[in-house]
Amino acid sequence: MSLQPAPPRARRADRAGPTDPAEPANPVTASASAPRRGWWRSAPLRTRLLLSTIALLAVVSLVCGSISLLLLRGFLIHQLDGQLGTAAVRSVALADKSQQGRGNDGDHPNDGDGDRGNGGNNRNGGNNRNGGTGLSSRNDGNNGGNNGGNNGNDGNGGGPRFLQAPGQTVGTIGGHLVGGQPTEIGVIGQDGVVRPLSGAAEDAAVAGLPVDGRPHTVPVGALGDYRLIGLHDATGQVVITGLPLAEVKAVLSRLAVIELVVVGIGLLAAGAAATVIVRITLRPLNRVAVTASRVAELPLERGDVALAERVPIRDTDARTEVGQVGAALNRMLEHVSAALEARRASENQLRQFLADASHELRTPLAAIRGYAELARRAGPEIPPDTARALRRVSSQTERMTSLVEDMFLLARLDAGRPLVTDPVDLSQLVVDALSDAHAAGPDHRWALHIPDQAVLVSGDPTRLAQVLANLLTNARVHTPPGTTVTAALDTSATHAILRVSDDGPGIPAGLLPHVFGRFARGDTSRSREAGSTGLGLAIAHAVTSAHGGTIAVRSRPGETVFTVQLPRGQGPAGPALPGVPDQGRGGPYPAVWPRS
Known part of the structure; x- marks a missing residue:
């Protein structure tokens, strides 16, 4: 087997992605190969080392096993060819004797001794079925001699005479090839009886045998593969002799099963050992990874x-x-x-x-x-x-x-x-900050949502008021007149949540990641006309972080929301704040300035 480089078109297809216009990808191939490639790349190093080691051991074991099977097969066939050569020489010798016996019986046709006819039968190794026994009449010897010379087959059922000689093994095939056509082809069965081969497949297999004095592997119909050899006898006839390969195949099959079992057990043992070795070897790398993670x-x-x-x-x-x-x-x-x-x-x-x-x-x-x-x-x-x-x-x-x-x-x-840490009524701060914002920006609509009970947090009231003032000022300065600005206060199990939202044009997407930076401005001209220093949101972020809270923003055209979360302070909720409109304390219904 040889490894050939992929053709240029295939290589381009490998490099091309699904959107490559020059070489459209095959969706079936891409979907089937990409997960495998991705899985291997994302697998842990320990897993890849273990699988690679086991795969390498499996390949080496299979290669060694295959080579051993090939070498053993060659040795067994060579051994079988030696036996076949011996059997072929013996068959040719027996065939020559058989031909001589037939010639001697034919040289005495007028001999009146019936024992000559019987002698012909005795060379056959059986009884004379066509002639007499030689004891019936001495005048009948001519018939006995003729019968003895003509009967080349014994009474066992057919096949050449040399297959009946002692020393021939079970499964041996023998016969003659006359004019390229097989004659008197027989095989020794498991019971030792010679049976003729009369199938067309068998005749075709034997007829196509090269007569070159060398063994050849030939499939002989239902009998399986045989090693056949053809030799010329003394009369010039071709004597066919063959031995079965079934025993060789059985030995190779048993060895293959044994090798597979041994390789499987060895791979399991090697995998367990490799797992322990790889784990121990990679412990330093794990410690390095832990340090990097920390x-x-x-x-x-x-x-x-x-x-x-x-x-x-x-x-x-x-x-x-x-x-x-x-x-x-x-x-x-x-x-x-x-x-x-x-x-x-x-x-x-x-x-x-x-x-x-x-x-x-x-x-x-x-x-x-x-x-x-x-x-x-x-x-x-x-x-x-x-x-x-x-x-x-x-x-x-x-x-x-x-x-x-x-x-x-x-x-x-x-x-x-450290900042001053006192109980702070966040509800009162929101109300006061919204009132101040309304006074500073009467051309905006201001809405308030606060719960019925006062929300307490621990912190510096001056700095928290500055956070609220900066958020409301930011909404007033950067939105056009008529914009509705809403301050909403809510609570969770552990935090007070303040949201300042407006329905203005929103914050540019490029500015959002830097909106809490110092001197962050949406106006690239650095104009001071609006009175902003660019530090308001930075101060809000710093003060919120100093109180252990968080501040975040999300914005799109028509909606900008700043969310501040502060840890809730200890102590019971206070009463309703005086001076706050009832509709501002009643849950979702807001207080709105200016009122119509």
């Missing part, structure tokens, strides 16, 4: 990270493949740890700078704002242009002060400074 679970994106995970020293031997992987992973972890330390130092330095700068900027900003207010109170003596400039100075000073305060707050939160 590192992957660490929050490396921010904050102080103690990257102390390392691969054990015993699994970093550079002389082994697993040790090389372990050593490389340790070196990588060292580099990552150094990078994290550098990042932490840089962040701390920047954080300290922002905190110091924000703190130092408070005083000059307050002074600028105070001098601007003082100058504006000078009265009508100030020219209009100067008054306008002073108003702009005051406005920008207020905005700068707000930015500095926001940066200072973020620096404190990044530094991990």
Whole structure:
């Protein structure tokens, strides 16, 4: 068997995908082969090593078994050919004697001694069925001699005379080939009786035998395969002799069964041993994988990270493949740890700078704002242009002060400074924040959904109020007039859930992943006209995280929802808040401003 490379068209079909226009894929082939290929690639290394080892052992065992069967078959056939050669020589000798006996009986036709006729019969090894016994009359000897010479077959049922000689084995085929046609073909049965072969298949098999003095394997009808040989006797006739291959096939079949059983048991034992060996061998790799998994679970994106995970020293031997992987992973972890330390130092330095700068900027900003207010109170003596400039100075000073305060707050939160932790009535904060938002944006519709009982959380009320104010301000600033903004408060078993939603145009999809980043803006022109510093949502995220909560956003045109989840505080629910409209406390029916 030879391995031929696939034709170019087949190779292109293998590379081409289902959408390749040059070579459309066969859906049946693709569906049948892809899962197998995918399963093997996704199988664990232990499984692939085990299956590969067992498959290799099975192939080697089958090859060795096949070679041993072929060698044994050749040996047995060679041995059978030796027996066949001996039997063929014996058959030719017996056939020559038989021909001589026939010639002697024919040379004395007028002999009156009846014993000569009987002698002819005696060469046949049976009784004279056609002539007398020779004792009936001495004048009858001519008939006896003729009968004795003419009867070449015995009384056992047919076949050549030489098959009846001692030494011929059961299953031996013998006969003559005269003019290319088989005559007197017989076989020795299991009971030792010679029986003639008269089937057309048998005659055709014997007739096609090459007479070259060499054995040939020929299927002889129902008798199976035989090794046949044809030799010329002294008279020039072809003597056919054959021995069956049934015993050879039986030996080969028994050996094949034995080999299969032994190979099967050996593969089971080898599979069990290989499983143990592979598992023990891959233990270092498992430990390396566990170390890598623990590192992957660490929050490396921010904050102080103690990257102390390392691969054990015993699994970093550079002389082994697993040790090389372990050593490389340790070196990588060292580099990552150094990078994290550098990042932490840089962040701390920047954080300290922002905190110091924000703190130092408070005083000059307050002074600028105070001098601007003082100058504006000078009265009508100030020219209009100067008054306008002073108003702009005051406005920008207020905005700068707000930015500095926001940066200072973020620096404190990044530094991990603890916040004030008091019981906070989140329901009251929502009502107050929505009222302030309505006053700041009367051109929007404001809706409120809060439960009947007060919702308590533990935290800093000032910072939580700032989270609510920033979310409502974000909805007011980035939506057109007439937009409905809804603040809804709900509870679960462990958290208070605040949702601020609007039906405005939504947040661009490209901005959503960065919406809680610092100075994140949907307006690429960095316009300050709306009064936004770009830190509102960043502060909301930082304050929520500092309280152990989460904040998330989902947006599409016509619906934007910010969801804040805070752990619920301890203590019983408070009473209904005073001053809140009844329809705002009654479950799903909201309080809406402005009212018609």
